[in-house]
Amino acid sequence: MQVYEVFRREREGAPMQHAGNLLAPDPELASHYAREFYGRRQESVRLWVVPRAAIVDLDDPDLLQPPFDRSFKKPVGYSTEIKAKLATARSRAGTAPEHEKERR
Amino acid sequence: MTAQVLDAPVRTALAGLLLAMADDEFVLGFWDSEWTGIAPVLEEDVAIASLAQDEIGHAQALYRLLAELEGGDADEIAFGRPPEGYRHARLLDHPRTDWAFTVARRFLYDTADAARLDVLAAASYAPLAEVVAKMRREETYHLLHMHAWLERLADGGDEPRSRLVAALERLWPDALCVLGGIEDDDLLVEAGVLAEPMAAVRRRWLAGLAPELERLGLPGPPPAPPAGCRGPDHSDDFRWLWDQFTMVRRSDPEAVW
Numbered sequence: 366m367q368v369y370e371v372f373r374r375e376r377e378g379a380p381m382q383h384a385g386n387l388l389a390p391d392p393e394l395a396s397h398y399a400r401e402f403y404g405r406r407q408e409s410v411r412l413w414v415v416p417r418a419a420i421v422d423l424d425d426p427d428l429l430q431p432p433f434d435r436s437f438k439k440p441v442g443y444s445t446e447i448k449a450k451l452a453t454a455r456s457r458a459g460t461a462p463e464h465e466k467e468r469r
Numbered sequence: 470m471t472a473q474v475l476d477a478p479v480r481t482a483l484a485g486l487l488l489a490m491a492d493d494e495f496v497l498g499f500w501d502s503e504w505t506g507i508a509p510v511l512e513e514d515v516a517i518a519s520l521a522q523d524e525i526g527h528a529q530a531l532y533r534l535l536a537e538l539e540g541g542d543a544d545e546i547a548f549g550r551p552p553e554g555y556r557h558a559r560l561l562d563h564p565r566t567d568w569a570f571t572v573a574r575r576f577l578y579d580t581a582d583a584a585r586l587d588v589l590a591a592a593s594y595a596p597l598a599e600v601v602a603k604m605r606r607e608e609t610y611h612l613l614h615m616h617a618w619l620e621r622l623a624d625g626g627d628e629p630r631s632r633l634v635a636a637l638e639r640l641w642p643d644a645l646c647v648l649g650g651i652e653d654d655d656l657l658v659e660a661g662v663l664a665e666p667m668a669a670v671r672r673r674w675l676a677g678l679a680p681e682l683e684r685l686g687l688p689g690p691p692p693a694p695p696a697g698c699r700g701p702d703h704s705d706d707f708r709w710l711w712d713q714f715t716m717v718r719r720s721d722p723e724a725v726w
Contacts (some may be wrong), residue, residue, distance in 0.1 A: 366510075387512050390621075397614050398512040405519045 367416060369395040373403045374411040381413055392416070475594070479660045482653035483594060484539050485556070486662075488546075489651055489699055490585070491531035492557035495547060496707070497578060498524030499714050503565040516614065517571070523607050530600045537596065548718045552711040553701040558650065559643035562704040569632035570640075572618045577637075577644035579611050584674035585648060593661030616681075623685040634688060641690045648674060650698030 366388045373384040384403040389395035392414070399414045423429065455461040475483065501521035508514035532543040560578060565571060586605050592598040622629040648671035657663040663670075675690055682689050718724075 388510065389512060393617050394512075397610075397617065398516055400610070401512070401516040401519045 366390050367418065369399065370415045370417050370420065371399045371403050372413040372415070373409040375409060377410055381411070384409075384412075386417065475660070478653065479656050479662070480538065482651075482656045483597075483660075483662055484535060485652050486654070486657060487531050487535040487538065487597070489556045489558070491528045491535060491547075492555045492699075493561060493578070493582070493647065494524045494531065495528035496555065496557040496561040496710070497575075498522070498528060499710055500561065500563075500565050501571065501575070504571065509568055520575075520611055520614065523611065527600075527604050527607070530603070534596055534600060544718075548715050549722075552703055552708050555703065555707070555711070556650075556699045557703075557707075558646035558699055559695065559697070560640060560647055562643070562707045563640065564706040564710075566636070567632060569622055569629060570636040572615060572622055573633055573636035573640055574644075575611070576615045576619045577640055578647060579608060579615050580678055581644065581647040581671075581674050583608055583612060584670050584677070588664040588670050589662070591664060597662065619681075619687075620685065623687060637688050641688065642695050645671065645690060645694035646698035649694045 368386050370386045371384045372381040374381050387398045389398050395414050399412050403409055498521045501517055504517045508517050532546050536543045586601050589601045622633040648667050651667050654667045658666055
């Protein structure tokens with residue numbers, strides 16, 4: 366028996382999302398069980414059934430959580446600055462949205 | 470074609486066919502639901518319970534057709550008859566037994582049922598053709614599941630194989646009853662409900678199975694079905710099952726859910 370990870374699409378256009386996993390002796394029965402676990406109530410329009418062994422697993426902190434400050438790589442600072450400038454411009458033009466008027 | 474335009478003898482024959490098919494699905498569904506909680510692995514537990522529910526759903530659709538055709542209430546037809554009133558095939562008179570037995574029975578039943586649905590797909594009685602079209606879509610998956618298990622047990626070593634062979638040998642005669650015991654099927658052929666008589670459906674089913682059975686080295690059918698394919702005499706095992714599945718309703722037949 367091996368573990369299969371199952372991904373499902375809830376409706377056309379939606380992303381594939383991890384649904385869960387199951388044990389099966391081979392891909393054929395894995396697909397049957399995936400259908401029963403994640404499709405029998407018509408809750409999926411597509412399933413991906415993947416042997417867990419086929420997944421490239423990354424969890425090395427040196428790769429994913431390096432020790433230096435990386436806040437400058439985040440878009441947050443940039444967008445905060447843009448939002449402030451936008452609010453000022455709107456205020457000058459008298460078109461500030463209600464919630465921004467209240468704040469001042 | 471609607472119920473109003475059917476001649477009385479055709480209508481009676483159609484009602485007989487619907488009852489036989491509905492009872493087959495109903496009783497099989499209850500037997501297989503007996504695996505809930507004790508199937509070989511958790512995944513198969515979920516799968517067989519879901520398949521069993523599918524069969525109950527098919528039975529419900531067929532009982533409703535029968536109620537529309539003959540009048541009456543689908544639930545009353547399903548639960549309100551004494552054991553000898555059921556018309557399921559002898560194949561469904563056997564108890565759950567072991568996993569190989571369940572696989573053998575479902576394999577024989579699902580393949581025979583597929584052959585039966587094939588000749589009903591173009592039925593001139595539109596309400597039946599619609600239900601059959603839906604059933605065929607689900608039964609395709611049931612067939613894949615049972616073929617997969619048949620192969621694994623046949624090639625799975627001494628014990629699985631010997632259990633499977635013993636089950637097939639015990640079940641084969643009664644399996645022939647799934648495509649038997651339908652009265653006046655020639656009238657249904659004339660009326661365009663069935664594409665061909667049941668005897669021809671049975672020959673086609675057996676011819677289709679032969680290559681797979683040969684490849685897996687599994688036993689084939691006897692020359693003819695036993696007498697009394699669809700009751701009224703049923704096994705004590707069925708009487709036990711009937712007692713189980715009618716228990717709640719019998720406790721208060723007037724209850725509203």
